[in-house]
Amino acid sequence: AQSVAQPEDQVNVAEGNPLTVKCTYSVSGNPYLFWYVQYPNRGLQFLLKYITGDNLVKGSYGFEAEFNKSQTSFHLKKPSALVSDSALYFCAVRDIGGNNRLAFGKGNQVVVIP
Amino acid sequence: DVKVTQSSRYLVKRTGEKVFLECVQDMDHENMFWYRQDPGLGLRLIYFSYDVKMKEKGDIPEGYSVSREKKERFSLILESASTNQTSMYLCASSFTGTGFPEQFFGPGTRLTVL
Numbered sequence: 001a002q003s004v005a006q007p008e009d010q011v012n013v014a015e016g017n018p019l020t021v022k023c024t025y026s027v028s029g030n031p032y033l034f035w036y037v038q039y040p041n042r043g044l045q046f047l048l049k050y051i052t053g054d055n056l057v058k059g060s061y062g063f064e065a066e067f068n069k070s071q072t073s074f075h076l077k078k079p080s081a082l083v084s085d086s087a088l089y090f091c092a093v094r095d096i097g098g099n100n101r102l103a104f105g106k107g108n109q110v111v112v113i114p
Numbered sequence: 115d116v117k118v119t120q121s122s123r124y125l126v127k128r129t130g131e132k133v134f135l136e137c138v139q140d141m142d143h144e145n146m147f148w149y150r151q152d153p154g155l156g157l158r159l160i161y162f163s164y165d166v167k168m169k170e171k172g173d174i175p176e177g178y179s180v181s182r183e184k185k186e187r188f189s190l191i192l193e194s195a196s197t198n199q200t201s202m203y204l205c206a207s208s209f210t211g212t213g214f215p216e217q218f219f220g221p222g223t224r225l226t227v228l
Contacts, residue, residue, distance in 0.1 A: 032214050034216065041221075043118070043204055045219070046217070049214065051213055090156060090157065100208045100209075100210060101147075101159065101162060101172075102159075104157040106154055106155060
């Protein structure tokens, strides 16, 4: 089965510092990878996706992610974190079964400290 | 603006009650999904639908059923609610197409079963 792993439960970072949220994947075939963010008391919002092409993908709110095939990783990054980036971040991968089905990771809580 | 709405933000029910969670999207999406979100487990797919009256089981369908009589509406039904179904329920929708279109999420329904 297709799956993603988010190894850290919580990431703490000082405001202004670089933010990295880690994700590794396990798939058969070519991976389609996604990042979503969930702000408090809200549904998930799409940030970015990798389907094919450049390994560095740029998304919303200044986020980007780097696809690394040899390390089977798709880490989310932001050069300078804001307090408003404090949220729950989910990595996801296209699942088998078609119809745009996704398999999500367990999520990472990001806390940006002022 | 893209919109997925869910009938309730918070719901409290008693064990054994029949519970209906409603989801409506205004984007003419073919695909609709129901997930439950639990801390440390991420999002798990309960059921999805790729067309009117069509449905497929996700990873955790036991204790749930769904109904899709109109394209814009996807209902999740708990036939006999149990305390282990206390959770956050998220609805999502997406197009079917090339490039694997992203899913759009509703705000969620936090269900408590007493």
